[in-house]
Amino acid sequence: SQKIEQNSEALNIQEGKTATLTCNYTNYSPAYLQWYRQDPGRGPVFLLLIRENEKEKRKERLKVTFDTTLKQSLFHITASQPADSATYLCALRYNAGNMLTFGGGTRLMVKP
Amino acid sequence: GAVVSQHPSWVICKSGTSVKIECRSLDFQATTMFWYRQFPKQSLMLMATSNEGSKATYEQGVEKDKFLINHASLTLSTLTVTSAHPEDSSFYICSASSGINQPQHFGDGTRLSIL
Numbered sequence: 001s002q003k004i005e006q007n008s009e010a011l012n013i014q015e016g017k018t019a020t021l022t023c024n025y026t027n028y029s030p031a032y033l034q035w036y037r038q039d040p041g042r043g044p045v046f047l048l049l050i051r052e053n054e055k056e057k058r059k060e061r062l063k064v065t066f067d068t069t070l071k072q073s074l075f076h077i078t079a080s081q082p083a084d085s086a087t088y089l090c091a092l093r094y095n096a097g098n099m100l101t102f103g104g105g106t107r108l109m110v111k112p
Numbered sequence: 113g114a115v116v117s118q119h120p121s122w123v124i125c126k127s128g129t130s131v132k133i134e135c136r137s138l139d140f141q142a143t144t145m146f147w148y149r150q151f152p153k154q155s156l157m158l159m160a161t162s163n164e165g166s167k168a169t170y171e172q173g174v175e176k177d178k179f180l181i182n183h184a185s186l187t188l189s190t191l192t193v194t195s196a197h198p199e200d201s202s203f204y205i206c207s208a209s210s211g212i213n214q215p216q217h218f219g220d221g222t223r224l225s226i227l
Binding site: 032034036041042043044045046049089098099100101102103104105 | 217
């Protein structure tokens with residue numbers, strides 16, 4: 001069965017640095033890969049979607065890459081701020097239906 | 113845009129009570145809505161998928177008679193936890209999508225505590 005791996009250990013970085021989060025998957029590549037932010041006690045907030053045939057997507061300080069050969073997506077936050085501290089989830093969607101399969105999330109802590 | 117409202121945000125009730133959770137898409141029409149359950153420090157687990165006007169599709173291991181889903185309109189889906197017990201205590205989150213190629217947008221979740 002499909003397995004999605006995100007680093008379960010918290011990522012601690014200094015304000016102003018670039019945070020890089022990893023999402024690895026096994027088996028076949030999804031049609032879409034999405035990244036969400038989740039704050040404690042809140043629902044996930046959609047950030048970026050990248051398609052199977054796209055290598056990179058940007059939105060303001062955020063950048064997502066998608067490498068179907070490595071079966072990996074990287075999520076970057078440049079010029080990180082303490083307000084970026086949250087749990088970041090990657091989610092995969094395949095062609096059959098609109099269902100998302102979520103990774104376990106990585107908690108990011110940006111220290112001032 | 114793409115706002116999903118979930119209500120109530122938290123509920124505490126006695127064992128045996130049935131609890132209804134509402135999920136509304138406020139500024140778009142949701143052809144599909146999803147219900148998830150999330151345990152502390154774990155990821156979201158899909159419970160069921162519902163399309164407007166048709167029966168929900170439940171994931172393996174989710175009891176459809178326990179978790180009743182109604183998707184009566186393009187902006188509203190409800191999840192009713194029937195005869196809730198302490199093991200049903202969890203964080204329930206809904207999401208909505210306007211189409212098959214569109215991202216899911218999530219509500220803020222409902223914290224359910226059964227005493």
